[in-house]
Amino acid sequence: MSTASKSIVSRATEWSLRRLVRLWPPETREWAAALAAEATEIESPGASLCWLLGGLMFLLRSIASHFLAWMRLPAGANSPLGPGGGDPPPRLPRHSRLVTASFLLAAFALLLFPQGREAVTAVRASWSSSEMSASDKGAIEDLAAQAVRERSARKLAFAAISYPEQEKSNTWAEQAVAMDPSLRWIYASHAAWGMRWEIPESHLQALREFDPDNSFVYLLSADRIYRKKILPVYDFGTPTRAQINQALASDPQWEAWMEKALEMPRYDNYEQKRYELQSRIWSEKRYLSPDVIAQSIESHAWPDTGNLIALGDLRIEYAKEARQAGNDVAAEFTLRAMLTFVDRVAASGQRDSTIAALQNVELKCLTELEILYKSEGRDQDTPTAAEKLAQLKKAQIARASFLETHYSWIASFRWKAFAVQISALALLFLGPISALSLVVLEIAVSFPRANLGLLRGWTCFVVDYAPFVLLATSVTLLLFYRPFVHAFETFRSGDLALTSQGGFVFLLYSLRFASPMNFEVGVSPFFWLLMTIALSCLALFILLRPFWKRRAAA
Amino acid sequence: MGARLRNSRQTLLLLEALLVSPAHWSHGYALSQSTDLASGTLYPILMRLEKLGWLETRWELEPKAGRPPRHLYRLSGNGREWAREELRAARESRFYKPAAIEAAK
Numbered sequence: 001m002s003t004a005s006k007s008i009v010s011r012a013t014e015w016s017l018r019r020l021v022r023l024w025p026p027e028t029r030e031w032a033a034a035l036a037a038e039a040t041e042i043e044s045p046g047a048s049l050c051w052l053l054g055g056l057m058f059l060l061r062s063i064a065s066h067f068l069a070w071m072r073l074p075a076g077a078n079s080p081l082g083p084g085g086g087d088p089p090p091r092l093p094r095h096s097r098l099v100t101a102s103f104l105l106a107a108f109a110l111l112l113f114p115q116g117r118e119a120v121t122a123v124r125a126s127w128s129s130s131e132m133s134a135s136d137k138g139a140i141e142d143l144a145a146q147a148v149r150e151r152s153a154r155k156l157a158f159a160a161i162s163y164p165e166q167e168k169s170n171t172w173a174e175q176a177v178a179m180d181p182s183l184r185w186i187y188a189s190h191a192a193w194g195m196r197w198e199i200p201e202s203h204l205q206a207l208r209e210f211d212p213d214n215s216f217v218y219l220l221s222a223d224r225i226y227r228k229k230i231l232p233v234y235d236f237g238t239p240t241r242a243q244i245n246q247a248l249a250s251d252p253q254w255e256a257w258m259e260k261a262l263e264m265p266r267y268d269n270y271e272q273k274r275y276e277l278q279s280r281i282w283s284e285k286r287y288l289s290p291d292v293i294a295q296s297i298e299s300h301a302w303p304d305t306g307n308l309i310a311l312g313d314l315r316i317e318y319a320k321e322a323r324q325a326g327n328d329v330a331a332e333f334t335l336r337a338m339l340t341f342v343d344r345v346a347a348s349g350q351r352d353s354t355i356a357a358l359q360n361v362e363l364k365c366l367t368e369l370e371i372l373y374k375s376e377g378r379d380q381d382t383p384t385a386a387e388k389l390a391q392l393k394k395a396q397i398a399r400a401s402f403l404e405t406h407y408s409w410i411a412s413f414r415w416k417a418f419a420v421q422i423s424a425l426a427l428l429f430l431g432p433i434s435a436l437s438l439v440v441l442e443i444a445v446s447f448p449r450a451n452l453g454l455l456r457g458w459t460c461f462v463v464d465y466a467p468f469v470l471l472a473t474s475v476t477l478l479l480f481y482r483p484f485v486h487a488f489e490t491f492r493s494g495d496l497a498l499t500s501q502g503g504f505v506f507l508l509y510s511l512r513f514a515s516p517m518n519f520e521v522g523v524s525p526f527f528w529l530l531m532t533i534a535l536s537c538l539a540l541f542i543l544l545r546p547f548w549k550r551r552a553a554a
Numbered sequence: 555m556g557a558r559l560r561n562s563r564q565t566l567l568l569l570e571a572l573l574v575s576p577a578h579w580s581h582g583y584a585l586s587q588s589t590d591l592a593s594g595t596l597y598p599i600l601m602r603l604e605k606l607g608w609l610e611t612r613w614e615l616e617p618k619a620g621r622p623p624r625h626l627y628r629l630s631g632n633g634r635e636w637a638r639e640e641l642r643a644a645r646e647s648r649f650y651k652p653a654a655i656e657a658a659k
Contacts, residue, residue, distance in 0.1 A: 031597050034625030038583040038593070041624070050592060051583075057594030 009045035013052040020059060025066035032059070071098045075463050076441030091456055093441070093463040103467035104434060107427075110474040118286060118488075119481040123424040125289035126511035132164045136292050143285060144172055153180035158281040161190040161274065162296040169299075170200070177206075184210040185270040188220060188301045199224060199301060215261040215344065216269045216303075222257035223303035229254070230306060241313065248310045258311045262337060267344045274300055279494040290488065294508035305357035308345070312338060312361030316368050323372055335369050359396055363389065403503075410503050410510070413487070416480050417514035422531065423477035425516065429535060430470045437462040454547055461545060484511075564591055565599050566644050569637040572609075572629045579612070579626035600627060608633030 017036035024032035035055050042048045070078075074092040093100065110116050125133040140159050147155035153176045160172035173190045176183050187203035199220065207217040229247055233239045239247075248254050274296075282293055315338040322331035339362060346358045366389050373381045437459035444456070487507055490496050496504060506513075516531070567589040572580065574588075586596050603609035610630045617623040629637055 028601065031601055031625075033622075034582060035593055035597055037622040037624045038581060038586075040621050041581070041583050051586075054593030054595070054597075057592070058597050061594070061598060 006043070007045040007048070010039075010042060010048040013042070013048040014039045016052060017055050020055065023063075024059060025062055027066065028062045032062070071101065072096050075100060075438050076444055076460075078445050090444075091460050093460045095464065100438070100463055100467050103471050107467065107471040107474040108431075110471075110478060111427075113478075114286065115478055115481065115485055116474070118485065119420065119424075119477055121287055121289045122291075122481075122484070122511055123420060125291045126421070126515040128291075132291060132295060133289070136289050137164070139285075139288055140292065143281075143288075144168075147172075148175070151179060153177075153183055154277060155281065157183045157186045157190075158277055158296070161186055161277070161299050162292050164295065173203075181210075185273050188216070188270050189274045190299055198227070211268070213264050213266055215264040215267040215341070216348075218257045218261035218264065219303045219307060220301055222254050222261065223301075223307055225251055225254040225257070226304055226307050226310075230304075241309070244306060245310050245313050245317075249314060255314075258307065262311070262341045267341075267348045269300075269348055271300065271348075275496070276494065279492050282488075283492045290484075290508040291512060293491070294505050297505050297508075302354070305354050308342075308354070308357050308361055312342075312364060316364055319368055319372070323375065328372060328376055331372055332369070335365050335372070339365050339369075355399065359392060362392055366392070406503050407506075410507050413483065413507050413510045414514065416483055417510040419480040420477060420484070420511060421514045421516065423473050423480060425531065425535075426473045427470065427477065430466050430473065433462055434466040434470060437466070454550075457545070457547075457549070458542060461542060561640055561644065564589075564595055566641060567591065568596065568599055568603075569629075569641055572627070573634065573637055573641070576629055576634050579628050581624050581626060585627070603629075603633065606633075608636055 014036070017032075017039050021029060021032045021036050032055075035051075035058060039048065039051055039055075042051055073096060074094070075097050076090075077092050111120055121135070125136050128134070128136070140163050143155055144159035144163075146152070147159060156172050156176040156179065160169050160176055163169045163172065169190050173186050176186060184206055187199065187207050201224070204217070204221050204224065208221065211217050226248065229251060230239070230244055233243070233247070278293060278296055282288055315334050319331040319334045322328070322334065342358050342362045342365070346355060346362075370386065370389070373379075440455065440459045441463060484507075487504075491504065568585065568591065571585055571588045582593070582596060582600070585591070585600075586593060589596070591599075600609060600611075604611055608630055610628050610633075612626050614623040614626060
């Protein structure tokens with residue numbers, strides 16, 4: 001049959017197979033040429049197509065078997081004789097590519113498991129020298145974009161309380177509240193950012209309208225004045241308590257907000273609501289690094305304890321004045337109102353510094369109450385005040401003991417964090433060096449006449465040992481990261497007591513404290529200097545070993 | 555000898571076809587037609603038979619004008635003996651039915 005009378009399919013098959021022959025591995029290319037030559041004899045288009053498909057299957061099988069044979073050789077070898085077959089044949093790694101690749105793949109596969117991915121995200125975030133890593137910021141921005149697409153107020157609220165830039169955070173918070181007005185509490189949880197930002201008056205107004213019988217919103221309103229009035233004073237030295245009290249007492253608006261706070265029947269600082277939101281979102285978005293969670297805890301508004309102390313001092317002053325003026329009823333009422341307020345605030349789950357301030361105020365009030373009862377001759381009431389004082393001291397001791405246990409648990413994470421960081425650093429060192437050595441050996445195959453000299457010895461040594469060490473390091477990283485996973489799971493489950501959250505922030509930040517990028521913690525630079533020296537010695541040993549071996553052989 | 559051959563049904567079909575006229579050189583497409591094997595199955599078996607030394611191969615010396623030379627195949631002396639033995643053993647087993655019997659059905 002002439003070529004002209006052939007169908008398009010047959011001609012296309014012939015043409016395709018002739019071109020495909022070039023893709024066949026050299027050892028089977030002759031067979032591919034045989035298969036292609038047969039295509040010229042096939043007349044039917046259907047049979048031609050089948051022949052072509054069979055040819056493609058044959059090509060895939062040939063490539064696969066060529067690849068397997070290549071994998072059974074050590075890196076840098078193209079045939080069992082060695083690279084280029086020089087005299088003497090150049091040194092090759094001891095293990096086949098299959099063994100090397102298996103170790104490397106296993107090492108990286110471990111890091112692809114959920115726990116491994118979490119560890120990598122956490123370590124990567126901790127290496128950022130800025131307040132929040134670019135990857136964390138990107139993750140929050142993605143979450144916010146997703147929230148807008150899905151119209152998910154919760155996700156947008158979480159993005160708002162976690163993001164470290166005020167403008168975006170404010171916008172997201174307002175969008176989230178517009179979608180779900182019951183989320184208005186986030187105005188107290190997003191904009192404070194460790195009280196470095198000022199909560200806008202419009203947000204405070206919205207909070208007061210949203211939750212009018214909650215002392216906390218008035219305390220926040222008073223705190224805005226406190227920060228404006230008192231914090232600048234610290235620029236000229238630490239003011240005395242009397243100076244602070246005087247400055248605040250002279251501001252009727254501050255006192256008005258504090259009085260309002262004292263009057264209200266409830267105290268809810270929205271920590272529980274924030275925690276519920278965080279634990280839900282972190283359970284859903286496990287890729288978020290612990291830094292994001294820590295910073296969203298830190299962004300919660302905490303009225304300065306100075307407000308409470310100043311209010312306590314002023315109340316005690318009023319009580320004293322009332323007592324001296326013979327108005328014992330007013331004195332007792334003033335002190336009792338303050339004690340009730342302090343109890344209410346303390347019961348809402350506070351941070352350590354606030355609890356210490358509250359206990360201080362309570363002690364002072366109780367002491368003043370005791371004086372009042374004694375001066376009135378109310379001996380039957382005096383023991384009550386004394387008992388309360390004793391109870392308070394007991395509570396202080398119990399709290400101290402709890403804090404000791406809690407902080408020693410948190411401190412135990414410090415060395416684990418260092419172990420995680422060292423493993424991660426070793427991975428970062430060994431991964432690229434293994435890849436580079438493999439590339440050097442494989443490229444050298446194409447240049448059989450090139451003499452790599454010592455470089456060949458180094459690369460073979462690295463290819464022999466680094467993949468195994470890499471696997472061991474991945475396992476070590478995951479083992480030391482495990483306790484963090486358990487601790488984070490407790491947080492995600494929603495079972496973590498709010499009173500423990502102050503300390504938990506340290507746990508969330510422990511990887512950052514142990515990070516080689518952190519130069520703020522005393523031990524870190526020294527520790528990392530030692531690590532750098534140790535790794536340099538290891539690198540030097542790897543570089544010089546073949547040289548020593550060659551000298552010994554000579 | 556490094557390679558080994560798995561006596562699959564396809565291999566036996568090919569051996570049967572090659573034994574029809576053992577001295578005669580066959581083309582790949584003709585073998586494919588007589589055995590009903592696809593090219594993707596046929597050529598790997600031919601390759602293995604050749605590697606084991608049971609198949610002789612050569613290129614056409616005088617190809618048709620305008621056509622590439624074709625590859626030709628026949629069983630070697632050892633190959634023929636081995637193939638007959640394998641087919642006999644296969645016929646005795648109940649798992650293999652020769653192509654002729656299958657075709658008669």
